[in-house]
Amino acid sequence: MKSNLTRYLLASAALVGSVSLFALKAEDKVVPDADNAGLKLPAGFGALVAAETGGRARHITVTPQGLIYVKLNRPNAAGKGILMLRSTANGKAEVAGGLGNYGGTGIYSTQDYLYASSDQDVYRYKLNSKGEVANPAQPEKIITGLIDRGQHESKSITLDKAGNIYVNIGAYANACQVNDRQKRSKGRPNCPILDSAGGIWQFRADKLNQGYAAGTRYATGLRNVVGLDWNTQANQLFVMQHGRDQLSDNWPELFTTKQSAELPAECLYALNKGDNAGWPYIYYAPLQRKKMLAPEYGGDGKKVADGNYLEPAAAYPAHTAPNALLFYTGTMFPEKYRNGAFIAFHGSWNRAPEPQKGYYVVFQPFKDGKPFGEYEVFADNFAGSPEKAAAGRPDHKPCGLAQGTDGSLYVTDDKKGTVYRIVYAKK
Amino acid sequence: MKQILVLLAVLAWFSEPAAAQKKATPKAKPTAKAAAPAASLAAGKALYAQSCLSCHQADGGGVDRMNAPLTQTTWVLGDKTRLVKVMLNGMQGVEVDGEKYANVMPAFDYLTDQQLADVLTYVRNSFGNKASALSGAEVKAVRATNKK
Structure with a gap:
């Protein structure tokens, strides 16, 4: 009832908004769509389609001046891999420019610089006082020559407050088998992939042309991280790992398809320099809350792993593909959201033949820089219906998260290119 | 049923x-345009569920940018020799109808000639596909000349 009332109020606001709010500056007033852009949200929240980019919108960032930059998976018809969006009326935005001729995932901004990644390199662009890229054709290449073998190719990025940039270099394999994804193929001893991938690398944000030798392998044993963010309360890097696939496909005598759909958990890790999260030697079983020995390395679904591997900070349903992590520091949302984590789950494929899952944004409460209590699904129904989600045929796939200058939450979709904006309707 | x-x-x-x-x-x-034999289709369906479905999905549509679709693509409907070789050798980094797919497809060379014929016959006649059947003999001939 309460949500119906809210919905009615929001719908009414949408209808009369254009008439009654002339007095306000157009870009200050945010009007949710009558149907909340098709999303299911907690009471008091509303959503609108802020923009349709028409591209495969991966990660997103909002500059302190309120300009929005979106990284596209591959360049659009105009050959641009980064889109710049400006606010228009009623909380919406429109594509106002583009730059960069490369596809990729990572994008991040500070007061002075825009950072963006291809699947091999990381660039930065100087921003002017309005947050615009001054010389779009002349980026500075700060990191170069990162390994890209097609699989887990996204080079997601984030910065700390001390001038360091962190880059995910995903493992170009599922489980470091002799033959990747091959039934009953054993794990390669002392997995050689980990020398150049399967971890987070740290570089300086202001030095040019840094290759592997100039960087530090900050943390290893992470199969693939697409969502990562710096937590300023804990002064620590947090990452979401995409857990391994195909336990049952590759080891049918050890795992049923049902077990394979629920194993392993997608894990949140709080990283310190030198940490090892254990891929490919272990996987995390959420029910037992144990790190299990991977079948490629002698595991049988029951053997607990030895070794000094990092404990997850939190765990989420298997194969749901966490593609973005954002610590919320705004004041628009109610107090409980402050300094907690939003996580965009792109949605699963490797739960088949069991129903697919994900295609939602989760909220994970935090206290004093640590996960505190159970997560909740915050924004649901990007898929369009429960049936589309179960079939793995969603309309939209949430992929990127950013906080607007007013505390709005932006969500990108790399299926159709929609940019969503979620707001809290103040009382 | x-x-x-x-x-x-x-x-x-x-x-x-x-x-x-x-x-x-x-x-x-x-x-x-010979119709696929029912026995081959039934055996192929079971093999598909076991070996293919978790990546290519129940509807054969694959997964966006991860696992290639099996529907209405020349890789499935076209040259049988090329198709058999995908099964024998696996595939990675090949564009399918202008789209890149990130995941590795492993080799299924451990399946018998008849099993490969059955599963390919099933795939070529499911998900809206309609193409000729494969025989075990055809697969055997490709396997004999297949260079790894």
Whole structure:
């Protein structure tokens, strides 16, 4: 009832908004769509389609001046891999420019610089006082020559407050088998992939042309991280790992398809320099809350792993593909959201033949820089219906998260290119 | 069960004009549009569920940018030799109809000639696909010349 009332109020606001709010500056007033852009949200929240980019919108960032930059998976018809969006009326935005001729995932901004990644390199662009890229054709290449073998190719990025940039270099394999994804193929001893991938690398944000030798392998044993963010309360890097696939496909005598759909958990890790999260030697079983020995390395679904591997900070349903992590520091949302984590789950494929899952944004409460209590699904129904989600045929796939200058939450979709904006309707 | 009945009905419908055509024009290529044998389709369906479904999905549509679709693509409907070689050798980094797919497809060379024929016959006649069947002998011939 309460949500119906809210919905009615929001719908009414949408209808009369254009008439009654002339007095306000157009870009200050945010009007949710009558149907909340098709999303299911907690009471008091509303959503609108802020923009349709028409591209495969991966990660997103909002500059302190309120300009929005979106990284596209591959360049659009105009050959641009980064889109710049400006606010228009009623909380919406429109594509106002583009730059960069490369596809990729990572994008991040500070007061002075825009950072963006291809699947091999990381660039930065100087921003002017309005947050615009001054010389779009002349980026500075700060990191170069990162390994890209097609699989887990996204080079997601984030910065700390001390001038360091962190880059995910995903493992170009599922489980470091002799033959990747091959039934009953054993794990390669002392997995050689980990020398150049399967971890987070740290570089300086202001030095040019840094290759592997100039960087530090900050943390290893992470199969693939697409969502990562710096937590300023804990002064620590947090990452979401995409857990391994195909336990049952590759080891049918050890795992049923049902077990394979629920194993392993997608894990949140709080990283310190030198940490090892254990891929490919272990996987995390959420029910037992144990790190299990991977079948490629002698595991049988029951053997607990030895070794000094990092404990997850939190765990989420298997194969749901966490593609973005954002610590919320705004004041628009109610107090409980402050300094907690939003996580965009792109949605699963490797739960088949069991129903697919994900295609939602989760909220994970935090206290004093640590996960505190159970997560909740915050924004649901990007898929369009429960049936589309179960079939793995969603309309939209949430992929990127950013906080607007007013505390709005932006969500990108790399299926159709929609940019969503979620707001809290103040009382 | 219901699906098998539908398949049988479809097969019956196709076999009649095919037979009639054969009598009228004996020079027509008999295998070009020959209906897939029901036994091969049933065996192929079971193999698909075991070995293919978790990546290519129940509807054969694959996964965006991860696992290639099996629907309406020349890789499935076209040259049989190329298709058999994908099964024998696996595939990675190949563009399918202008799209890159990130995941590795492992080799399925441990399946027998007849199993490979069955699963490929099933895939070529499911998810809206309609293409000729493969025989174990055809797979055997490709395997004999397959260079790894």
